[in-house]
Amino acid sequence: MTLQQIDDQIELVEGDRLELTVGAVAHGGHCVARFGPAPGRVVFVRHALPGERVIAEITEIHRGYLRADAIEIVVSSADRVAPPCPWSGPDACGGCDFQHVALPGQRSMKAAVIKEQLTRLGGLDADQVDALGVRVDALPGDIDGLGWRTRVRYTVAASDHAGLRKHRSNEIVPIDHCRIAHPSIQAVDVLKRPWPGVDSISVAASSTGELAVIADHHVVEGPERLTETASGRTWQLAAGAFWQVHPAAAEALTAAVAALLAPRPGDVVWDLYGGTGLFAGAIAETVGETGAVTVVEADPRGAVAAAANLADLPWVKVVNATVEAALRQRALRGAADLVILDPPRAGAGARVVRALAGSGARAIAYVACDPAALARDVRTFAEQGWELQLLRAFDCFPMTHHVECVALFTPAGAPAG
Numbered sequence: 001m002t003l004q005q006i007d008d009q010i011e012l013v014e015g016d017r018l019e020l021t022v023g024a025v026a027h028g029g030h031c032v033a034r035f036g037p038a039p040g041r042v043v044f045v046r047h048a049l050p051g052e053r054v055i056a057e058i059t060e061i062h063r064g065y066l067r068a069d070a071i072e073i074v075v076s077s078a079d080r081v082a083p084p085c086p087w088s089g090p091d092a093c094g095g096c097d098f099q100h101v102a103l104p105g106q107r108s109m110k111a112a113v114i115k116e117q118l119t120r121l122g123g124l125d126a127d128q129v130d131a132l133g134v135r136v137d138a139l140p141g142d143i144d145g146l147g148w149r150t151r152v153r154y155t156v157a158a159s160d161h162a163g164l165r166k167h168r169s170n171e172i173v174p175i176d177h178c179r180i181a182h183p184s185i186q187a188v189d190v191l192k193r194p195w196p197g198v199d200s201i202s203v204a205a206s207s208t209g210e211l212a213v214i215a216d217h218h219v220v221e222g223p224e225r226l227t228e229t230a231s232g233r234t235w236q237l238a239a240g241a242f243w244q245v246h247p248a249a250a251e252a253l254t255a256a257v258a259a260l261l262a263p264r265p266g267d268v269v270w271d272l273y274g275g276t277g278l279f280a281g282a283i284a285e286t287v288g289e290t291g292a293v294t295v296v297e298a299d300p301r302g303a304v305a306a307a308a309n310l311a312d313l314p315w316v317k318v319v320n321a322t323v324e325a326a327l328r329q330r331a332l333r334g335a336a337d338l339v340i341l342d343p344p345r346a347g348a349g350a351r352v353v354r355a356l357a358g359s360g361a362r363a364i365a366y367v368a369c370d371p372a373a374l375a376r377d378v379r380t381f382a383e384q385g386w387e388l389q390l391l392r393a394f395d396c397f398p399m400t401h402h403v404e405c406v407a408l409f410t411p412a413g414a415p416a417g
């Protein structure tokens with residue numbers, strides 16, 4: 001039965017179908033619809049597009065909202081396409097939220113989410129957001145949004161075969177191959193073999209053509225260390241260590257950070273949440289030996305790799321600590337001229353942002369993989385008298401709702417660029 005009108009007395013259960021007009025895209029890969037007498041119950045609808053009329057099946061019922069999957073499209077958006085992956089959609093692999101959307105439409109939806117987060121969580125008004133001219137750029141060489149993912153983690157099911165998880169579920173979907181994975185990852189036969197006693201299988205493909213298979217935390221095929229190239233340098237890292245997942249991302253993000261910060265010879269730079277030293281390496285030569293670059297990385301394996309990767313640049317120092325501890329313990333001595341921060345999804349948080357606002361820096365570049373976390377930190381920067389001056393966004397994760405932003409903060413009143 002499909003419910004078209006409802007009054008508050010009708011009790012909904014999972015599996016009920018609702019006919020809905022779909023509204024704006026929201027953070028998290030779904031769109032917002034309302035159901036029932038005004039103002040209506042909020043329904044977060046996956047596999048839909050703004051403006052569509054859909055039949056949606058309820059998947060979760062919560063006190064203030066419902067979750068649902070669009071299972072039939074009554075009136076379709078011009079941005080709708082046939083998903084290139086047969087494993088996407090309701091009741092299938094949960095990895096890609098936007099397979100049913102043309103790439104330009106995916107990027108418009110991501111730009112809309114960034115703007116909405118900056119307004120709702122970041123506290124910016126409509127004029128401030130408009131002035132940023134937010135748009136999401138494709139990465140160079142990305143033609144169809146497929147075959148880009150150079151790190152893939154599969155989960156091993158009770159059958160001992162690896163697959164990908166369903167959305168918000170522990171159920172494992174036994175796929176043939178992942179369409180967004182790099183071709184060399186699609187070619188390796190890890191999905192055909194049983195993996196008894198193993199929880200997860202990760203496969204990493206490096207920009208230099210190496211391939212490593214990692215069962216739980218142990219490399220079982222390929223090199224223990226991978227070699228990557230970016231911004232004119234070579235990087236060695238453990239096969240399971242963090243590296244930008246899209247093959248064009250490291251280059252695009254380092255170029256954006258360097259362009260926004262415009263480092264000068266003699267600058268003191270902090271590269272926080274520095275991983276294997278990607279951003280430090282990209283700007284250290286410009287800063288030169290009259291300057292100083294400090295990388296702060298919490299993971300000892302990342303810090304050791306960063307120190308080795310940047311050993312030819314003696315004015316670069318690597319501190320193995322959390323950013324919070326490094327700021328507290330004065331591992332970051334004196335004032336900085338420039339700060340780069342690339343925190344995990346949770347963002348830097350208010351304490352770190354407040355400390356950075358007092359660092360004396362003339363500019364801060366913030367690389368963010370979650371626009372909501374970035375927006376919360378935008379608000380804290382503003383409270384400290386810093387403004388979000390420029391924002392670039394990159395489609396580092398096509399077919400998914402994820403997006404990478406690079407934001408430039410300067411003390412309020414500082415001249416642009």
Ligand SMILES: C[S@@+](CC[C@H](N)C(=O)[O-])C[C@H]1O[C@@H](n2cnc3c(N)ncnc32)[C@H](O)[C@@H]1O
Pocket residue numbers: 242243244272273274275276277278279296297298299302321322323324342343344
């Ligand atoms: C998004 S990655 C960025 C790495 C690096 N900037 C790059 O692009 O390759 C975030 C990094 O922050 C590190 N990290 C997480 N929490 C941290 C903390 N509180 N302090 C310092 N580093 C942290 C992680 O180990 C990871 O290497």
